[in-house]
Amino acid sequence: MSVREAAPLSARAPVAQTSARDRRRRGGQWWVPWLFLAPALVLFLYFKFIPMARAVSMSVQEVRPYLGNTWVGGANYAEILSSDGFRSAAWNTVVLAVGQTFGSMVLGFGLALLVEGQTRKLTFIRSAAFLPVVVPLAVTAELWRIMYHPTSDGLMNQVIGLIGLGPSGFINDPHTSLASIAVTGIWRGAPYDMMIFLAGLAGIDRGLYEAATVDGASTWRRIVHVTLPGLRPVFAILFVLAAVRGFRTFTEVFLLTNGGPNGSTEVVMTLIYKLGLEQSRLGVGSAGAVLLFAATLVLTVCVQLLRRRRSA
Known part of the structure; x- marks a missing residue:
């Protein structure tokens, strides 16, 4: 390989190394935003998303505290829609x-x-x-x-x-x-x-x-x-x-x-x-x-x- 052909390769090498280093740096810090969001996400999960999922499951059940719930399917929806x-x-x-x-x-x-x-x-x-x-x-x-x-x-x-x-x-x-x-x-x-x-x-x-x-x-x-x-x-x-x-x-x-x-x-x-x-x-x-x-x-x-x- 001639010197003229090798020169562009050597010029491109630092650029490639720099971009690879930047990618590694960004990839290693992907968890930082999630770390700051974690407290709010935990609160949303516990006080909003889990109760929402619980409400969906209760909507197809006859809820009987301390006695155990029983499956009723769409009876609750039929009852409230016909009300x-x-x-x-x-x-x-x-x-x-x-x-x-x-x-x-x-x-x-x-x-x-x-x-x-x-x-x-x-x-x-x-x-x-x-x-x-x-x-x-x-x-x-x-x-x-x-x-x-x-x-x-x-x-x-x-x-x-x-x-x-x-x-x-x-x-x-x-x-x-x-x-x-x-x-x-x-x-x-x-x-x-x-x-x-x-x-x-x-x-x-x-x-x-x-x-x-x-x-x-x-x-x-x-x-x-x-x-x-x-x-x-x-x-x-x-x-x-x-x-x-x-x-x-x-x-x-x-x-x-x-x-x-x-x-x-x-x-x-x-x-x-x-x-x-x-x-x-x-x-x-x-x-x-x-x-x-x-x-x-x-x-x-x-x-x-x-x-x-x-x-x-």
């Missing part, structure tokens, strides 16, 4: 989820447009608007229960009285109780959606707004033709998050009405709680929990498939 109470609770859950999802997204989007900016005043306003998210849900429910006092002296009745409405029973009236809980959920969920919308607005190219302004587009047209298309991925993510949050509504319903009055606000989560812990029908309650999980999973998968099809 009028479950169908009513499922309908209330869907209505509440739809109302809270679109209400919180619309209000969150409006708040994001109002508080977008970098000034200190807007920073303070954003922090104040985000407070409902960090306040414990039990405290939020108690505050709204007080504001929903059905007499004319109640805070919400005084507010709607300014425009000539009321007094209303709110959570004490079967006709308005579900809408009242939806308002509470929207008030608490909108600031969370607002923060995600603000992150999405920061990623939109400002040159598009300048070009639209030069072309004479109004503020409404800039929102429709620039802002909304730029936030399309954000809307897809928020829709899934808000829908899952709506399907899993429990605490505010449990504390405000406990499913009343007359079952007008009974949702799947409160029904599962009553079946499993109050009536000791753990198998039927587990079947309802599995059905709720399946509905949430189907919704999430459908939204992701639609999102990929539109992006393709």
Whole structure:
């Protein structure tokens, strides 16, 4: 082999050795991220995934504490699906989820447009608007229960009285109780959606707004033709998050009405709680929990498939 032919080989040797060394270094540290994730994964495994697997197994059994469970197959699913109470609770859950999802997204989007900016005043306003998210849900429910006092002296009745409405029973009236809980959920969920919308607005190219302004587009047209298309991925993510949050509504319903009055606000989560812990029908309650999980999973998968099809 000539010197001219050997030179490139010697030049490539250090590069090959360096890349091999890098591969060994990266391969030897693959466990470092998992080491940091291990505590959280253990907690998720013990408090979430194992109970989920246990619920699936209990949904096909007649649970008899201290006596041993017996296999019943799909009898629990047939019982809960044929129950009028479950169908009513499922309908209330869907209505509440739809109302809270679109209400919180619309209000969150409006708040994001109002508080977008970098000034200190807007920073303070954003922090104040985000407070409902960090306040414990039990405290939020108690505050709204007080504001929903059905007499004319109640805070919400005084507010709607300014425009000539009321007094209303709110959570004490079967006709308005579900809408009242939806308002509470929207008030608490909108600031969370607002923060995600603000992150999405920061990623939109400002040159598009300048070009639209030069072309004479109004503020409404800039929102429709620039802002909304730029936030399309954000809307897809928020829709899934808000829908899952709506399907899993429990605490505010449990504390405000406990499913009343007359079952007008009974949702799947409160029904599962009553079946499993109050009536000791753990198998039927587990079947309802599995059905709720399946509905949430189907919704999430459908939204992701639609999102990929539109992006393709």
